[in-house]
Amino acid sequence: MNKDILICGVGGQGTVLASKIIAAAAMEEGSPVHSAETIGMAQRGGSVTSHVRIGGEAYSPLIPFGGADMLLAFEPGEAVRNLRYLKKGGIAVVNTSAVKPVTESLKETGYDGSEMTAYLKEKCSCIFVNAEEVCRPFGSTKFFNIIMLGVAAGSGHLGLEKDTLLKQIEQRVPSRFLDVNLRAFQTGIEIAGQAGPVN
Numbered sequence: 470m471n472k473d474i475l476i477c478g479v480g481g482q483g484t485v486l487a488s489k490i491i492a493a494a495a496m497e498e499g500s501p502v503h504s505a506e507t508i509g510m511a512q513r514g515g516s517v518t519s520h521v522r523i524g525g526e527a528y529s530p531l532i533p534f535g536g537a538d539m540l541l542a543f544e545p546g547e548a549v550r551n552l553r554y555l556k557k558g559g560i561a562v563v564n565t566s567a568v569k570p571v572t573e574s575l576k577e578t579g580y581d582g583s584e585m586t587a588y589l590k591e592k593c594s595c596i597f598v599n600a601e602e603v604c605r606p607f608g609s610t611k612f613f614n615i616i617m618l619g620v621a622a623g624s625g626h627l628g629l630e631k632d633t634l635l636k637q638i639e640q641r642v643p644s645r646f647l648d649v650n651l652r653a654f655q656t657g658i659e660i661a662g663q664a665g666p667v668n
Contacts, residue, residue, distance in 0.1 A: 470495075470498075470500055470523060470524055470628050471523065471524030471525070471526045471527070472495075472522075472523040472524060472538050472539070472627070472628045473520075473521070473522050473523070473527070473532045473536050473537045473538050473539075473556075474488075474491060474520075474521045474522075474523070474537065474538065474539045474540075474541065474621075474627070475518065475519070475520055475521075475532055475537040475539070475540050475541070475551055475554045475555070476488045476491075476518070476519040476521065476540075476541040476542075476543075477516070477517065477518045477519070477540070477541070477542050477543065477544070477547040477548065477550070477551045478516075478517055478542065478543025478544045478547055478564075478568075479515060479516060479517060479543070479544050479547065479568050480508075480515050480517055482517070482543040482544070482568070482610075482613065482614060483543075483611070483613065483614030483615075484517045484518075484519055484541075484543055484614065485506055485508070485517065485519060486614055486641065487519075487541065487614045487615075487617060487618055488504060488506065488519035488521050489504075489641065490618060490634060490637045490638060490641060491521050491618070491621075491627070491629065491634075492504045492521050492523075493637045493640075493641075494629045494630075494633040494634045494636070494637045495521075495523040495629060497633050497636065497637065498629065498630065498633055500523045500524055500525075501523075501524065501525055501527075502521065502522065502523050503520075503521075503522040503527050503528075503529065503530040504519065504520060504521045504522065504530055505519070505520045505530035505531055506518065506519045506520075507519075516547060516550070518547075518551060520532045523628070532554055533554075534553045534554055535553070535554070535555070535556050535557070536554065536556055537554040537555050537556055537559055538556060538559050538560075538626065538628075539555075539559060539560055539561070539562070539621065539626055539627060540552070540554065540555045540559065540560070540561040540562070540563075540593075541561075541562050541617055541621055542561060542562065542563045542564060543564050543600075543613070543614070543617065544564055544567065544568045544582075545563060545564065545565055545566075545567055545582035545585035545586050545589070546567065546568075546570075546580070546582065546585050548561060548563045548564075548585060548589055549585045549588055549589065552589070552592060552593065555593055558594075559593065559594070560593070560594050560595070560596070560624065560626045561589060561593050561594070561595045561596070562595070562596045562598065562617060562620050562621055562624065563586070563589060563595050563596070563597050563598070564597075564598055564599070564600045564613070564617070565582055565583075565586050565597050565598065565599045565600075566582065566599050566600040566601045566602075567580060567581050567582030567585075596620060596624060596660075596661060596664045598616070598617065598620055598657075598660055600613045600616075603616055603656060603660065604616070606656075607649060607652075607653060612649060612650060612653040613653075615638060615642075615650045615653040615654050615657070616653045616654070616656050616657040616660070617657060618634060618638075618654060618657060619653065619654040619655060619656060619657020619658045619659075619660070619661070620657040620658070620660050620661045620664075621657075621661075622634055622654075622657070622658060622661070623657060623658035623659070623660070623661025623662055624661045624664070625661075631654075631658065634654070635651065635654065638650055638651065638654060639651075
C-alpha cells in the first residue's frame with residue numbers, strides 16, 4: 470500500500486499522537502513509513518503539521534504539494550492553509566470548530582471557521598466533524614484526535630485495519646484513559662458511516 474497522509478492543526482490538539490498512531494499501525498501491517506513534523510509555537514497554539522508517508526514509493530518524509538491522499542485537519546483555518554498538499558481526488562476530514570488564534574483576542578475579526586468550511590466544500594471532498602458537538606458526551610475535546618482517527622479509518626480511505634489502529638491506541642494511551650479513547654474511536658467510525666461514501 471502507498472498512502473500519503475497530512476495531519477494539521479494547532480498545538481494541544483493531539484495531532485502528533487494521531488500521526489504516531491497512524492505510522493505505527495502502518496509499520497505493524499508491514500509497510501515502510503516515513504514521517505516528519507513541523508512544529509512552530511505549538512505549545513502556544515501555533516500551527517502543527519505532520520507528514521506520514523506509507524509505502525515503498527516514498528523516498529522523502531515530506532509530502533509534495535498535490536501529493537496527499539488524505540488531509541486530517543483538526544482546525545478549519547489549518548485545513549485551508551494546507552489544502553495545497555491534497556491531491557486531486559483526495560479526501561479531507563475537517564474539524565469545523567475553529568480554534569481562535571491569539572491575534573483574535575487583540576483585534577476581533579469574527580473568525581469562526583465558517584468561511585473556511587464553505588471554501589473547502591467548493592474545493593474538495595470532505596467529511597466535516599464539529600469537535601465541540603462530538604466531544605460533548607466525553608466532557609472534553611482532548612479525545613478529538615482519536616475521534617478523527619476513527620473517522621479516517623471508518624471512511625475507508627486511510628487504508629489501515631481498524632484493529633491495528635486500536636492496538637496502537639491501547640499501547641500509546643495511558644490505561645486510565647483507555648476506555649474513553651476506545652469509545653472515542655468507535656464514535657469516529659460511526660460518524661464516517663453516517664457521512665456515507667465520499668468520492
